[in-house]
Amino acid sequence: MLSKDKKILIVGLGLMGGSYADALTKAGYEVGAITRSQSSIDNALSRGLIRHGMADVDAGYVGQFDIVVFSLYPHTFISWIERYQQFLKPGAMLTDVTGVKGSVVYKVQSILRPDVEFIGAHPMAGKETSGVQNASGDIFKGANYIVTPTPENKESAIEDCEELGRIIGCTRISRLTPEHHDEMIGFLSQLTHCIAVSLMNCKDSKDLVRFTGDSFRDLTRIANINDEMWSELFIMNKKELLKQMELFAGQFEKLKKAVECENVDELRNMMRISTKRRNYFNH
Amino acid sequence: MLSKDKKILIVGLGLMGGSYADALTKAGYEVGAITRSQSSIDNALSRGLIRHGMADVDAGYVGQFDIVVFSLYPHTFISWIERYQQFLKPGAMLTDVTGVKGSVVYKVQSILRPDVEFIGAHPMAGKETSGVQNASGDIFKGANYIVTPTPENKESAIEDCEELGRIIGCTRISRLTPEHHDEMIGFLSQLTHCIAVSLMNCKDSKDLVRFTGDSFRDLTRIANINDEMWSELFIMNKKELLKQMELFAGQFEKLKKAVECENVDELRNMMRISTKRRNYFNH
Numbered sequence: 001m002l003s004k005d006k007k008i009l010i011v012g013l014g015l016m017g018g019s020y021a022d023a024l025t026k027a028g029y030e031v032g033a034i035t036r037s038q039s040s041i042d043n044a045l046s047r048g049l050i051r052h053g054m055a056d057v058d059a060g061y062v063g064q065f066d067i068v069v070f071s072l073y074p075h076t077f078i079s080w081i082e083r084y085q086q087f088l089k090p091g092a093m094l095t096d097v098t099g100v101k102g103s104v105v106y107k108v109q110s111i112l113r114p115d116v117e118f119i120g121a122h123p124m125a126g127k128e129t130s131g132v133q134n135a136s137g138d139i140f141k142g143a144n145y146i147v148t149p150t151p152e153n154k155e156s157a158i159e160d161c162e163e164l165g166r167i168i169g170c171t172r173i174s175r176l177t178p179e180h181h182d183e184m185i186g187f188l189s190q191l192t193h194c195i196a197v198s199l200m201n202c203k204d205s206k207d208l209v210r211f212t213g214d215s216f217r218d219l220t221r222i223a224n225i226n227d228e229m230w231s232e233l234f235i236m237n238k239k240e241l242l243k244q245m246e247l248f249a250g251q252f253e254k255l256k257k258a259v260e261c262e263n264v265d266e267l268r269n270m271m272r273i274s275t276k277r278r279n280y281f282n283h
Numbered sequence: 284m285l286s287k288d289k290k291i292l293i294v295g296l297g298l299m300g301g302s303y304a305d306a307l308t309k310a311g312y313e314v315g316a317i318t319r320s321q322s323s324i325d326n327a328l329s330r331g332l333i334r335h336g337m338a339d340v341d342a343g344y345v346g347q348f349d350i351v352v353f354s355l356y357p358h359t360f361i362s363w364i365e366r367y368q369q370f371l372k373p374g375a376m377l378t379d380v381t382g383v384k385g386s387v388v389y390k391v392q393s394i395l396r397p398d399v400e401f402i403g404a405h406p407m408a409g410k411e412t413s414g415v416q417n418a419s420g421d422i423f424k425g426a427n428y429i430v431t432p433t434p435e436n437k438e439s440a441i442e443d444c445e446e447l448g449r450i451i452g453c454t455r456i457s458r459l460t461p462e463h464h465d466e467m468i469g470f471l472s473q474l475t476h477c478i479a480v481s482l483m484n485c486k487d488s489k490d491l492v493r494f495t496g497d498s499f500r501d502l503t504r505i506a507n508i509n510d511e512m513w514s515e516l517f518i519m520n521k522k523e524l525l526k527q528m529e530l531f532a533g534q535f536e537k538l539k540k541a542v543e544c545e546n547v548d549e550l551r552n553m554m555r556i557s558t559k560r561r562n563y564f565n566h
Binding site: 125143144174176184187188189194198199200203204205206208210212215217218219221226227230234242244245247248249252254255256267268272274275277279281 | 426478485488501502503513527529560
């Protein structure tokens with residue numbers, strides 16, 4: 001159990017960082033924050049998401065915290081560790097929310113001081129808005145949460161990290177290797193975003209609004225995308241993402257061939273498989 | 284205005300036919316039904332969706348109705364007209380709910396008696412369930428509704444058909460040629476179903492449930508699909524659907540190339556386009 005006297009620092013107060021802050025404050029923890037913009041600190045203070053915060057990285061401030069949650073773009077996270085890790089409290093447990101793991105977890109662990117511990121985590125939650133002003137701890141309610149420990153990590157620290165996921169409200173907690181995480185997320189999250197973006201690039205859609213049903217709306221909801229963050233995530237997971245994109249392109253081509261040849265058996269077979277598998281995902 | 288003394292017949296009491304019956308009965312019309320199975324008639328009678336109904340096609344019964352809504356698979360609809368059109372009341376207005384128009388509307392009009400009139404319609408509403416037991420007039424609330432008249436149709440009959448859409452609860456009523464309808468629906472509805480089915484065919488997904496976020500759920504909701512009906516719709520709209528599939532495959536390939544070459548500018552540009560266009564679809 002993560003005792004209530006552990007002090008938690010959020011680094012990066014955007015949608016995810018702010019939502020962590022909200023959930024952890026509501027759970028009774030003392031939560032502080034460091035982020036680039038003073039206005040984000042002010043917003044979080046005024047809404048009671050954090051108890052205190054700074055727009056600078058101050059050694060004395062950083063050194064107070066037992067747990068640090070990094071909610072930064074992947075490259076910014078790695079740079080932060082390179083530059084400021086000497087400020088961290090000895091024994092601190094670090095975690096993150098980054099959507100790619102292979103190219104982050106090993107890098108961070110390889111440069112990290114031996115007296116602090118980093119365990120990657122990925123709560124499968126989000127919104128089509130950004131910024132701390134849209135943050136809410138509610139986004140984690142019932143969400144999946146993946147931790148990606150390595151042989152470097154101690155079992156007790158892994159359990160603390162899993163506990164953190166339960167505290168913010170996630171219900172299904174899984175352990176995956178960073179590689180397995182990236183394969184899963186390449187398929188479940190990055191590929192789906194690639195599909196939505198590609199679909200939306202097909203036609204200038206203004207006049208389509210009058211004709212659409214729910215299916216097009218549902219499929220393209222995530223086409224509203226933070227281009228800076230997602231282009232970085234795609235490229236950092238390039239190898240795995242390309243594999244998943246090829247897998248999908250192959251199945252799409254197979255279906256297209258079946259339409260071309262009017263192969264009703266093949267069409268119906270693919271539809272029956274998709275129907276059966278989709279039923280696993282009904283809550 | 285469609286006066287309340289018009290008697291309306293639903294042919295085919297499935298999800299869509301039953302939902303029409305429900306909405307029209309609630310709007311105060313006398314609604315009857317013909318469908319293959321007596322148990323569907325019984326279900327609709329017991330829930331008050333229809334005033335009367337038959338499991339046979341009876342000349343005297345069919346001949347009473349001023350408006351007939353066909354909610355059948357495309358081929359079954361055409362066969363019904365070939366076989367039973369002599370029973371229709373002179374001056375009757377026929378419409379349908381079929382998801383393809385080019386290969387249905389002209390065919391039906393070419394074989395139809397001159398003293399009755401057929402105007403194709405397509406309410407953009409549905410559910411991932413089927414059968415009259417799941418029918419509800421509520422599915423049309425706020426939905427888009429497309430009518431596909433041809434030069435054969437009289438303006439007054441077209442207006443009646445549009446009025447029918449408003450009566451069941453649709454709000455945005457559009458007129459398209461059958462060809463334009465098929466292009467739109469090939470893109471907005473059939474292509475999205477192809478994408479969802481292909482995505483679901485990529486992996487045996489049972490163990491993925493633990494890791495997924497909302498994006499994968501949203502993208503695959505429509506992978507739960509009636510294989511008999513949709514394979515028929517795909518093949519009847521083959522030419523247009525293949526064009527839309529190629530359009531999408533081209534954009535997907537362009538995005539894949541950008542990931543491969545780490546072309547961040549191209550990636551971000553496609554994402555900015557998709558974000559801008561997706562905003563048209565926010566209610």
